Amino acid sequence: MAVHGMIDIETLGVDPDAVVLTIGGIKFDPYSEIEPHDGLYLRCNVDEQTELGRNVDENTLAWWNKQDPKIRDEALSDDDRVTLNTVTKQINKFCVGLDSIWCQGPTFDFTILENLYRQLGTPVPWHYWQIRDSRTLFKMMPKDPRKEMQSDLHNALADCYYQAKCVQKTYKHFGVVNGR
Template sequence: MKKLSSEEIVDKLREEDGRFSDIMIDIETLDTKPTAAILSIAAVAFNLETGKISENTFYHQLDYVRQIEDNRTTSIQTTLWWGAQSEEIQEENFNGEKYLYQSVLELNEYFQKECFTDRRVWANSPAFDLVILKNAYEEAVVPWHHSNERDVRTYCDSNNLGLGPLILLPNTHHPLEDCFAQIRDVCAIYTLLHDRSKNEDIQ
């Protein structure tokens, strides 16, 4: 029997596990600081290599008033920006009732159910979404390691990748819709890079 390499063993374990290798996160906030009050959190598990997306999604609309009472922050610039958005977008983001700390604990449960342990965690960008979320965890365990954080914006910088101009989906400021759009973008880039690599090997 052929002896499997460590990478092949990991791949086999992942396949048998049946859960997803990647997870996309998007949040909306009232500030750009790590202490920002969070309006909503979305997460969607997927597999970068196959493009498969979980049928189960995570989407919580949060009580921002209670967060402000708990000393999470807002900024004038961000508040004014929200005021200039459509009524539909404001309606979607400013009527949440979920308590923030309970939401992050339920996000942990989503991670455990949908993804295996060594998962890549994507955001646009981690320096915003993931930094703010990690601050919100307080004493709770963050369900990912910093080394597994991935930046959608950097990954999809097609000009630097030599792929030429690509049409990427714009943000809607509905976190769940933005997660799906960002998943489609990174999976499309992965496929283009993979196909190019195969063509170069053939040549």
């Protein structure tokens, strides 16, 4: 069985040095319909990041204020925030044994996470050749598979789950089989 990971982050900006609010991750086999599993959800310490010089974008903060209150409150609440040391350890542990790691557009999630790791002087737990992009994959479908599946956008773990399910659906649609 192939083991891939899906990562999603929610932030307070769009630049590489944006404050990261939450990180979601889930493991899945893109070649099967086995449910995504081993979810990871981290609520990152915002104060620690601003002390490092990471940025909060006012436009992004205004955008968050227009989101569904349940999703917004989950993302912005101060409850259960963990240190960046804990964040990197948990992501590193999550990535052990992954064949590939996906996100919804590699120039956002991976760029911001790589910037954070670099600031902390820690190597990222993936190689450039492991990175996969679900957005490009979904564009190949006759109809965007995300539209019929997901309702709770902008919860990092829920986004990962639905994106992983959509990768499975897309692989099945195109008859992609396990192989290199």
